Amino acid sequence: MMADKTLQHVLPGVPKPRPPPDWLKPFLEGLGAMSGLVTLVVWGAILLGVALVIFLIVRELYGVQLGWKGGKGKAKTGATDWRPDREKARILLLDADGLAAEGRFDEAVHMLLLRGVADIVARRPRLIGPALTSRDIAGLPDLPERARPAFALIAEIVERSFFGGRPVDEAGWLQAREAYEQLVFSGTWS
Numbered sequence: 001m002m003a004d005k006t007l008q009h010v011l012p013g014v015p016k017p018r019p020p021p022d023w024l025k026p027f028l029e030g031l032g033a034m035s036g037l038v039t040l041v042v043w044g045a046i047l048l049g050v051a052l053v054i055f056l057i058v059r060e061l062y063g064v065q066l067g068w069k070g071g072k073g074k075a076k077t078g079a080t081d082w083r084p085d086r087e088k089a090r091i092l093l094l095d096a097d098g099l100a101a102e103g104r105f106d107e108a109v110h111m112l113l114l115r116g117v118a119d120i121v122a123r124r125p126r127l128i129g130p131a132l133t134s135r136d137i138a139g140l141p142d143l144p145e146r147a148r149p150a151f152a153l154i155a156e157i158v159e160r161s162f163f164g165g166r167p168v169d170e171a172g173w174l175q176a177r178e179a180y181e182q183l184v185f186s187g188t189w190s
Helices: 022-062 086-101 105-123 134-138 148-162 170-185
Strands: none
Touching (some): 086 105, 086 170, 105 134, 105 148, 105 170, 148 170
16 A cells, blocks of 8 residues: 555645643643553443442342341331231221212222232332232232231222122122221231
8 A cells, every 4th residue: 555656645734743831741741650540440430330230230130138228227127017007097997988888889999909009018119010910919928928818808809890890799898898907907917
């Protein structure tokens, strides 16, 4: 290529770069001396970033938990922490009783089921996935064994109504109400 005279190898008219001013030379020399350190810091930051991304992926895939939890002074959650709030449950039962008094048993039982699911989500947010049915939730191994039959009964009554096309009668409502009372007011969560 150098022998080919039709190709331009030199740029005529381009001035040589001027040297930096004297006052800038110490700064540039200092940067040159620190270039090795800057390179190490940049590569260290890149490696830390990659390690953080890998950790987050592994944590999501395998559920790795570290010893810290958000919030100050929170006690460890155990089986007894699952019990729904009694006062909220009483208010819910009053609302559901009102629906049942109007003959709207389907809605009353569905309200109990939704509240039961909300209580579980409030205590164990990662336990219930978006695609789980109430039957799936009742079968979860992390649900306390003694609470499972009551929750499953409510879920079954709602399932028969909403998906089976069989309206809930007063007997079904009373069964679901009794099951919800068992969930909230008995020792099934411990």
